[in-house]
Amino acid sequence: MFDKINKIFDFSQNALNLYAKRQEILSSNIANADTPGYKSIDIDFKNELSKVLQQKNIKNKNILLKKTSLYHLNGKNNHSFSLKFIPVVDANQIKPDGNTVDMDRERIEFIDNSLKYQSSLIFMKNQIKNIMSVLKG
């Protein structure tokens, strides 16, 4: 039964994690807007989410192995994000110091991403409400 409840939250949970990760990446871009040579990065949200959801089908992914020797490998499945550099639209976007952060774009994406995060949260809230109403009758 609880396994079913977990499954209900699966999608929202992964989406939330990914939105939070993307928020972090965007904040890194904003923080480095004046850093010489910094290249603006981002993730392809659609691809990453489908990757995470496919990984869900592989069982026992978060079981850690006990390490008794230095030579043992990590059993943990680290999902690594494929970060991509945001392509430069026009040559005027590059500042003389090689920095490619476009502050307008980053600000808009930041707000947009935070709203999507909050909407995922509200979906989750509603799912909890549904479950509670079923439980309480």
Next chain:
Amino acid sequence: MSLLNIFNIAGSALTAQSQKINIIASNLANMESTIYKNGKYYPYIAKTVFFKFDGLKENSKIGGVKVSNILDDTTPMPLIYDPNHPMANNKGYVLTSNVNPITEMVNNISASRSYQANIEVLKTAKSMIIKTLTISE
């Protein structure tokens, strides 16, 4: 938790930008100053701040900023004809400080705007975390 990392990232940017503003303030304050070194008086040399990307972990592409170093400005010191000045050479010229108030003011505005942008990032991250904590209410 990636949302909490935003505090570190934006916080490092705030620190770096305020250090930059400090240096600018010092440059503007010392426009007419002299430095006594090795028994001679020299005019104050403008300092410039260099930012560097500061990854959260080893080899990570996301991270904050830090001030990598503070170097002397390499613009030549203007020579001004002022024979009555105590520091004048035998031809009547005086070396003056190479602080350019226009450059400093422009850099100051740019740094304070970046500071404000990172404050907004912090506010957004904070409200996202608060919303997450109140999910089951």
